[in-house]
Amino acid sequence: QQQVKQSPQSLIVQKGGISIINCAYENTAFDYFPWYQQFPGKGPALLIAIRPDVSEKKEGRFTISFNKSAKQFSLHIMDSQPGDSATYFCAAKGNTPLVFGKGTRLSVIA
């Protein structure tokens, strides 16, 4: 049973555009929602994270939007750059270690 559902599986965005990746969860015990970025041949690296008591968190060009009532959260990448091309994973944590979505492969084309 997948606890965090992520979409889309893949995404192609023009340079300078906005990339949006969505995740949904069911477990209301989750209290921490990070996003990880993974480049080929590397392990995932923490990008940005949010707790459910805030609706939005912004770090540079990366923003998490969180909708507690809908049990959804999303990652927005503003002014997407070719260097942002990677696989992005949403994740959630409650009283168990992180559970991950299946990932979104983002390609930013010039």
Add this chain to the structure above:
Amino acid sequence: DSGVTQTPKHLITATGQRVTLRCSPRSGDLSVYWYQQSLDQGLQFLIQYYNGEERAKGNILERFSAQQFPDLHSELNLSSLELGDSALYFCASSPGAGTGFKLRFGSGTRLTVV
């Protein structure tokens, strides 16, 4: 650099064999986590150790086992290997016991079972 070291980077072995994957956590981190990454299942949590003790268990097969040693490095043992065990195996570490916050991942071991 995450500070988490995994060896070997690549491993090719035959079905039915046994392999050991090794992980050294980031300096100061007491928790080690093992994850399996496959194309169709994404990142699946296998097991967590904290300061030598098993802390949490996920979707780890009975053919798989792990341990954390007094120097905090961890080993994941995979036995009676099957073709379906081919995957990337990641180790991650974090400072505390039940946090799981700010997991730092190693670069992984790519296991190919032929």
